[in-house]
Amino acid sequence: MSHSPMDNAGQAQAASAETSQLGKETQYVDQYDASLLFPIPRQPKRDEIGLEQLGAEAGRLPFFGQDIWNAFELSWLNAKGKPEVAVAVFRIPADSENIIESKSFKLYLNSFNQTQLSGRQELQATLEKDLSAAAGAPVIVELNDLDGATALQVVEPKGRCIDGLDIEVNHYHPEPALLKNQSDLIVEETLYSHLLRSNCPVTGQPDWATVEISYTGKKIDKAGLLAYIISFRQHNDFHEQCVERMFVDLSLRCKPEELTVVARYTRRGGLDINPWRSSNRPDLENRRFVRQ
Numbered sequence: 001m002s003h004s005p006m007d008n009a010g011q012a013q014a015a016s017a018e019t020s021q022l023g024k025e026t027q028y029v030d031q032y033d034a035s036l037l038f039p040i041p042r043q044p045k046r047d048e049i050g051l052e053q054l055g056a057e058a059g060r061l062p063f064f065g066q067d068i069w070n071a072f073e074l075s076w077l078n079a080k081g082k083p084e085v086a087v088a089v090f091r092i093p094a095d096s097e098n099i100i101e102s103k104s105f106k107l108y109l110n111s112f113n114q115t116q117l118s119g120r121q122e123l124q125a126t127l128e129k130d131l132s133a134a135a136g137a138p139v140i141v142e143l144n145d146l147d148g149a150t151a152l153q154v155v156e157p158k159g160r161c162i163d164g165l166d167i168e169v170n171h172y173h174p175e176p177a178l179l180k181n182q183s184d185l186i187v188e189e190t191l192y193s194h195l196l197r198s199n200c201p202v203t204g205q206p207d208w209a210t211v212e213i214s215y216t217g218k219k220i221d222k223a224g225l226l227a228y229i230i231s232f233r234q235h236n237d238f239h240e241q242c243v244e245r246m247f248v249d250l251s252l253r254c255k256p257e258e259l260t261v262v263a264r265y266t267r268r269g270g271l272d273i274n275p276w277r278s279s280n281r282p283d284l285e286n287r288r289f290v291r292q
Helices: 008-018 043-049 102-110 120-135 222-230 239-254
Strands: 039-041 064-077 083-093 098-100 140-144 181-199 206-220 258-265 271-278
Touching (some): 043 239, 064 239, 083 120, 098 120, 120 140, 181 222, 181 239, 206 222, 206 239, 239 258
Antiparallel strands (some): 039 098, 064 271, 083 140, 206 258, 258 271
């Protein structure tokens, strides 16, 4: 079995991240510390995947998008020292300068555990300030009571699942050549798969996700699409970068009129990450699937 080497940009990112606490035994801090957040620039990976081929210009992206994070282990102390809890939703815009590495995000949120705050307004303002500074763009923060977080109930994916296709798989690193149009028939459909797996470029741990692909355009070959999704199985990239790679490859190979790619990754450390990129949707509903 052949293994392609990690790209130069990926090596540079991993090397930089390895100088921090990431991937190492870590003492968990329970007093507020914004310095725990570890931003990673988006541009090197975008240069690598050829985002400019879609007409990207300086300061302008060829898609809408956000990285939606759901946090289920957020806790702090109120003014009397009593613990409070909430489910938080963070929306980091795709046009921000940086992504935020997930372990550092978890460590940062844990640093509130023994931190005394005057109330939720102080917590929300602090989260927005720190995360916006790390991302390099305004981050939207929503805090939900556990009793009222109905918007985060588990739902079924929309569209057609393609996992039942009986295909032969030979590629475990991204292979855009697997993508093709089945016919010139113009369709509007949503296809999804639970078989997306990639790997953290810092720790090597597997990341699991359900990916939804909604498009309008020439009918995409489903067998090739499934094989392409599976081809990420030994690929080292962050969640956000995998989704952008898929968006670029599908755009270049299948040339849809409209395209949206959403990956809903399983929870780790109380956080699930849901990056989405779309040619035509300025916003997207925050939905959770069964493995989240």
